[in-house]
Amino acid sequence: MNKKLLLLCTLILIAASLGYYFNKGPERISVTQYKVTKGEVKASIANTRVGTVKACRRAYLAPSIGGNVAELYVKEGDKVKSQQLLLKVWNDDLTAQLKLRKAQIKADKASAKQACEIAQGSERDAHRLVRLKKYDRIISEEQLDRAATKARAARASCFAAQAAIEMARANFVMVNTAIERTLIRAPFDGTVAEINAELGEYVTPSPPGIPTLPPIDLLDLSCLYVSAPIDEVDAPQVKVGMSACVTLDAFAEKRCSGTVSRIAPYVLEKEKQARTVEVEVKLSDAKDLQELLPGYSADIEVLLSSKANALRVPTEAVLENNQVLVISADGLLEQRQFKPGLANWNFIEVVSGLVEGDALVLSIGREGVEAGAYVSVEE
Missing domain, CATH: 1.10.287 (Helix Hairpins)
Known part of the structure; x- marks a missing residue:
């Protein structure tokens, strides 16, 4: 009697365990989601390698004849006026x-x-x-x-x-x-960036083909621009006058008062590098010019076109061939393809294939996140 009771209890426990296992459902992966909404989408082109902030005017000044420095009238950081005397060679x-x-x-x-x-x-x-x-x-x-x-x-x-x-x-x-010819005068209003001469030191113009440090490096900081390389494939889409944004490693905010001021008339060919076209972007807003210094690394983003109220998805949520992982009502992931429109680094316009309110997986890089998996959405 006791053996039969013990066997019955064991069978009941096994049945309860199996029932719990099958009723709790498959294990779910925790993911973050994005619900498809409308917003602004811009089509833009960015540089392929880092660009540089440059002064519109920069002069490496040296006397026309060699000689010993007799007078040095400025120091680094001084602001000077056009035709102001900067240096005199013994004469x-x-x-x-x-x-x-x-x-x-x-x-x-x-x-x-x-x-x-x-x-x-x-x-x-x-x-x-x-x-x-x-x-x-x-x-x-x-x-x-x-x-x-x-x-x-x-x-x-x-x-x-x-x-x-x-x-x-x-x-x-x-x-x-x-x-x-023994005097160095400022060719324009500017700031003395660097001095590579001392009193009594012999200075001379650079001989042809032999670059030497100029006695005085003069910059015009009132006008700055960013020069950056654009891939030769994208370059034909860029036109002078297009709006552009500038991003600098030294500052968090994006500066979007730029316009394309120049496109190089040739393709730059460098060994072991993709062929590019140099594009210059000039900032017009005085606030955007604040704290900028020539030499800062910078990236440009040229605006080609934009839509103010387009259905859009984050670029980071899109897989190959314009596919996304849609979260169904029961948490099952379904792979779906959509037709894209305008696109940039942040958002891609949805022309068809998705509707407003669709929930997409944003954290597509997590292990196990693929079509057919069950997920739970993080708060």
Whole structure:
């Protein structure tokens, strides 16, 4: 009797265990979901490699002739005005020559005044003899000829002396130009970014084909742009004037006041790199230009077109061939394909295949998440 009772209890326990196992259903995978809604979708193109913030104007300044630095009028970080003197190379010899040319001009002016006064006197004498000849036959033709010749010679001496003044002035300009070649002046309003020269140090222009550090690096920080490479396949879609956003590693916020200002007229070919076209984006909003510095790494996103109220799904929820995992009412995952429209890194427009309110798996990278699996949605 006891054995029969024990066997009966055992069978009851086994039946209860099997019933619990089959009634609780399959094990469910925890996932995050996204319900299909409407919103803005933008079609855009991004750069393939990191871009760079650059100044619209940048000048690597060096004197036209070599020499020792005699004066350095600025330091790094100084703001300068156009034509402001920045650096002077030793030029005392040329300065002395300039003083000599000035003195020569004064001397030539004095000589010219003397020669021209003599010419005027000789011309007056010749005119008097001509008048006397009419009333006094004692005046011979020979005397008149000598007086006229003397007057012409004196006038020629006057012209020669005036020409000497012009020559002296030309020499003065030539020496002054040589002095200017020893000076570095700012070609535009800007900020001194870097100085690679010290007092007494010998500086020289870069010889052809041999790059050397310039004595002064000048930047115009009032105008900045981003230069970035676009894949050659996408480049034909980009046009000058298109809107663009700029993202910088140094700042969290996206800056969207940019416009495409230039597209390179050639494809850049570099070894072991995809062929690209350089695109420049200029920011117009003063707020977007704040805190920007040339040299920052930056990415660009050029807007091709947009829709303000399109049915959309997150790009991260989309599998190959525009397929998504739809969560059914009982938690079963179904693979479904949709027809896409506009697309970017964040959202893809749904043209057909999905309806508003469909629940999609957002965490598609989790283990076991595939069509036919049962899931539970995380709060």
